Amino acid sequence: MLVTRPGVSLNTSEPTRKFVARNLSNDGPPVKTALLLAAGMGNRLSPLTDSTPKCLVEVNRIPILERLMRSLRSHGFTRLFVVTGHLSKVIEDYLGSRYAGIEIIYIDSPLYETTNNIYSLWLAGKEIDEPFMLIESDLVFHSELLTPMLKPDRIAVSKMLPWMNGTTVTLNGSKQLKAFFLGAESRNCASHYKTVNIYNFSRNTWRLIQERLDQYISAGKVNDYYEAVFAEMVAEGAISLAPVIFDAARWYEIDTLEDLSAAERMFPSRSKVALGEKLLPLRKAISSRSKGAQDMGRLPVPA
Secondary structure: OOOOOOOOOOOOOOOOOOOOOOOOOOOOOOOOEEEEEEOOOOHHHOOHHHOOOHHHOEEOOEEHHHHHHHHHHHOOOOEEEEEEOOOHHHHHHHHOOEEOOEEEEEEEOOOOOOOOHHHHHHHHOOOOOOOEEEEEOOEEEOHHHHHHHOOOOEEEEEEOOOOOOOOEEEEOOOOOEEEEEOHHHOOOOOOOEEEEEEEEEOHHHHHHHHHHHHHHHHOOOOOOOOHHHHHHHHHHOOOOOEEEEEOOOOEEEOOOHHHHHHHHHHOOOOOOOOOOOOOHHHHHHHHHHHHHHHHOOOOOOOO
16 A cells, blocks of 8 residues: 655655755754654563563663653653554553653554564654654663754764674764665674664654655565665765764663673662652562563573
């Protein structure tokens, strides 16, 4: 089925609109809206994710999602869109309609078991028509790293470390984004930077991305990564994103049990924040499952 929005042409023979590169250091006010992609099943974190969404897995007794919400609150965010799928009700019970003063809006992904993150991002296009920050649900990071990411048209990148894999980018001599490298083309070497999976889009850039997402989904490419769209558009000069370099020792992407153990060594502090009565049963259940996995020897206890 062909999927379009009013006024969007899917004729790929049309000339590409060129994005004029510019200094983005003071381009527009800080964004107040974020989008979290949290539909995935997180199979590589089983058994923790068998009954707990990946974003609610704890890093030293603090769920990944709780860390993110504290960070968003500290930076003045007022709205969060969350694309849910696997165990969506658990996430909704945790956040409710408002959390830490931030309005929560849910976007259900009914095909989360058979689609990839490109489909989740495309679904968000039906709801978001404003500048926003895109964040993946498996990231832990020091809150101050977000400060330079608050302005539109940014991409967070990091110097490569041995544990990193996945999409990489290269920068030109002026430290501006040059190209994306996906799959077998990605490189763990000094000339490449790892994508942190945090982006900030202006309204204009987002609308251009939406058009390209429509083309991909209409062509049935629901199992691609959204980076394929970004790579294509950057190569064409259709969009431009200013890189923000994250300190590699101050963030972690948690895909596996080994990643979780490493992240707990990087973020050793435990929560000192009082728990609300509403959240206490869920937090106890998450803690119990985490301890059970450690007791089974499937999750190494951090040193």
